[in-house]
Amino acid sequence: MVTIRMARGGSKKRPFYKIVVTDSRKPRDSGYIERLGFFNPRATGQEVRLELKQDRVDHWIKEGAQLSTRIATLLKESAKAAA
Template identity: 65%
Template sequence: MLTIRLARGGSKKRPFYTLTVTDSRNPVTGSHIEQVGFFNPIARGQEVRLSVKEDRVAHWLSVGAQPSERVAQLLKQAAKAAA
């Protein structure tokens, strides 16, 4: 089963997450099929906090990928900001 979830990166106390499409059985930091965006929770000022490739996310959702709870919230947030 495909899932869209966050993969943590960055250094200690400076998290940075990528939105990845992967098989749900893979480890969180393991291999992924495609990277469809990023989330920087500690962005300040002019820095981009959330970036989503909306066309690719729509594609993966159409073929059956399920977003995690947090990713679903972020996708709603991105759609709201784009409108």
């Protein structure tokens, strides 16, 4: 099954996540099909916290990709911010 989830990057105690489309059987940080954006939980001030290619997210959802629980929460958050 194809899943939209986060792959961790950054350094120790300074997480940075890529939002990716990947096969659900692959390990968290291994290869992915497509990168859809990023999430920076430690963003402050003018730094961007969440960036998504919404058209590509919609495309993958229509193709049957499942969302992780955290990604579903972030999508709701970004929809509220856009409205």
